[in-house]
Amino acid sequence: AQLGSSIHFEATLSGSGAIAQGDNAKAAAATGDKSIAIGRARDVTIIRQPITKPPALDKDAALSRYLSHTIASNRRLQLQGIRSSGELVSIDLEDIYITLSAVERRSVKDEEAWLDEQRRRAPGETMRRPAMSAAYAQQTRVKVQTALTHHPRLVVLGDPGSGKTTLLRYLALTWAREMAGEKGLVKKRLNLAEAEDRLPILLPLRDFAGYLAENHPNAATDGPKLLLNYLRTYFANQDISLPERFFAAPLAAGTCVVLLDGMDEVADLATRIRVSRIIEKFTIAYPKNRYIVTSRVVGYKGSVRLGQDYAVATVRDFNQEDIERFVRYWNLAVEITLAGEDAPVARQAAAKKTKALLSAIKKHERIRELAVNPLLLTVIALVQRYRAILPERRTELYEEAIEVLLGNWDEAKGMNAKTVLADLELDAGDRRSFLEPVALWMMENKRREIERDELGQQLRRAFVALAPDKRRQRKLIDAFLALINERSGLLTERGQGIYSFSHLTFQEHLAARAIADRDDYIDFILAR
Template structure:
């Protein structure tokens, strides 16, 4: 619904993320409030777009284009979705994202990818954190009153999906602000071929996408001039080359656009934002949080319902089947703590749901999950190619495909580590060279043809490697580029482990390479079942000299490897060596405090306990010096006290042993207190 100035909108009941329920009428000034009578999901405090009469049809055509392009999820070629009778609609499965705009006072909070802590906030982030309470808020609420918003998040946290959701909602409402969604890597590519301002480029971008629609420049110019547009800019981190120039262009456009009353939203991965952040005083920063339990439950309910409706139609049978599938998915997540950690990431949760749908047991380690998903996608690709009668070269099985995509992803990581975008010409050159190598051994002519057919099949069927903008290729998501690059490291290690280690050590302190390195160790140790080699790599990381501000980071990365794959994946000797190094690090006062802290955190998460955890220290009777003033105090009777404070693990064992009901676990006075016979007026025996 739309709301003109000073109007009153009957909403029924609105339930906000904090649990507040508002009944009756809601009044707002110049708000566009979108939702249904039961739930308001988005409030934009600005006027809806009122186009000039000659632009009304162009606006309608443009909004129809947005709705066609963003209404459904795209799972092209995935076997689990081949039999759907209709599309899976984004609005049917979308779960609202939650963000935090301020570090809470007196504590710290971590953003996590699948249960694994990521890098610290960007250097200038704290200056951009939203003022107000530190409690998480729905992103839609966070956007309500801010005109310049940066949303940062981990890989797979839903940044791009959020912008599509916002664009779709605005495009679906009458008299809403005009949404304009553009990927910044496309703008960066345009800048490389000639300087132009961002507003000029907006229409250029859609010229190649919105077929049959007239030039959109007048529409965009009119809406922005009137202050009635919401500009959504996706993927600042995906711009690698000359990012400072692009940031300057974004800043210049935003300053003029917001001065007229428009809103601008920019998204970025956490890793990659710090290099060229937006001006901290001008923008409000929000960091996306992982799905909590409620969000996971909501996703399971929505996903299973939409899926069953797509297969069976909107029938009672579909509803019953959806409920069974929902319970099964939640049970699979709850059955394994590792899976539960993976499920907190929206992208990985979607993958889990797809794999579960195939009847495959869910793994508890990221590397095994990625392995399953890569097999799913490559199998889907091969199936789709097999159905096409055109000759596109021999079908690649999983290992052969990984043999191409792994080294390719590694090359892209080295060429463009935060974006992974490469022009088609350079990609063809790399592929041709690869097919001329020892593994394929093709002559230059056949190798070039093989490269051409490989790219042709990718353009038509691929779920992993996509054409991202005209003549530019990259992987569907950086998460899978990282997973495949890990495969590339392992494959290189088959020829020369020294060369693999050289790449790893060269990027050991680079946050953009952390996931690739961790997954490579996981592939060696768990997928390839070569713990000795995985252990050798982890020990090389451990021993790599990191000086200055990077002191101790090799120890932490080796510890993260051990935390990821366990002793089984690294071997007992390497695991013990890393554990000993972590123990030394967390007591080593010469190391940065953050390294000491994180070493302790890793040990704690791995369940390490001191060998003398249950030791008691005997305290003899007699005099001792007590307090700061060293006054003499006498202990009448000897006793023993535990060396460490009681841990949760010890208390759990006490409860399991029914310690509250067993006399042998208590002193005389303690048991008297426990049974209610203790005399509080009796003198202290000590």
């Protein structure tokens, strides 16, 4: 086409194509559907070529990446307080997982009565209240897996540390392995009647609540797409590259299992109610999938409760058989991991520690009452490993556990040698005192997570007495956070610059200590 001989053209092009500009441009080789060469030359050639689009993300490759990520993220449990060569030890979840028992309830009236009773008790309290124990004995005790077969939509309630999050991780791991090629695993582990190839989607609800507050403060626009859009955001933040409809297609087909963890960890009640309504709308939009939601008992009442045929199963305490199995599995996994191989010496050490711990649990009623809770049983096993005497009161047990978590990092060879903390001679009590005001601030602000900048501000108040110079304060805080994250497992970095206590129970205990240490603690409590 003749566009002229002496006029200089400037061009812009939208869509697929290429533009060659310049005084001597005659033509262009293009990868798009149109190529335009513009310049002072007389001849400008327009070449049409077939559209060549960027290759779409391969669905099979994306699924493989996602399943690999899900398996890798959930297959290991970090053992707080247990180290090898200075590093925290982790073990396979599947080596230690104990099937949870639960009580199924369907009647709303019965369920509310049950929940009211549950809220008034502490782990192990049923053993001290015979009348209540008799009432519990009349309930239908089933394995959580059995509840899954009965109810495609299930809310799993439980005390702090009862194993709710671990359950969801185990389920995500099981379904991911099934989809990755271990056929029959879901039926074997979960005893489901049908073989289920379901895509597991595990999502912490506290993260979703934060997303709502930051990006969608107006509840008037709430709908199922909010949760769907957040799924993409959540996994994109974990550097998992997935096609746009990676979740939408299987959700629409009803081939997913949606695992929503920690309704109670949405601290604000109004937001928790809002999240419940969004979950209901999501369930209506994608009705053929399996749904499992977890919560503490205290966080699930009134308007927070889910409709849309969600059944409720309340996790029951460990019985004696559960306790013995857990202690045996736990010690064996630890000893084999520390030894680096499944050697006879590791099994002998595990058997010895198991016998000693079970003997202590049977001997002391108060310890036995605590051991019915998986988290507390883990803490008991940890404390027994490093202490000659097990405390019988729960508060003392937490104290010992935190002492172990914060004190044993000194066993790491040369722990302080290369840090600015070397000359401060901090003991476990000092480290705990630094974390107490942090825990209190988080409880007062209804937070389970704290950003690095805010954490630094809270810690600075403690470090100002150690270093008046602000630059040195920052160095001390950086070193302290690095060590406590790597060595203790008590306060961990969950994401880039986002920290949380390893379990809400520890956060609550440290916050309570911070209040108890105040001279005006009575006025402080009454003011709230």
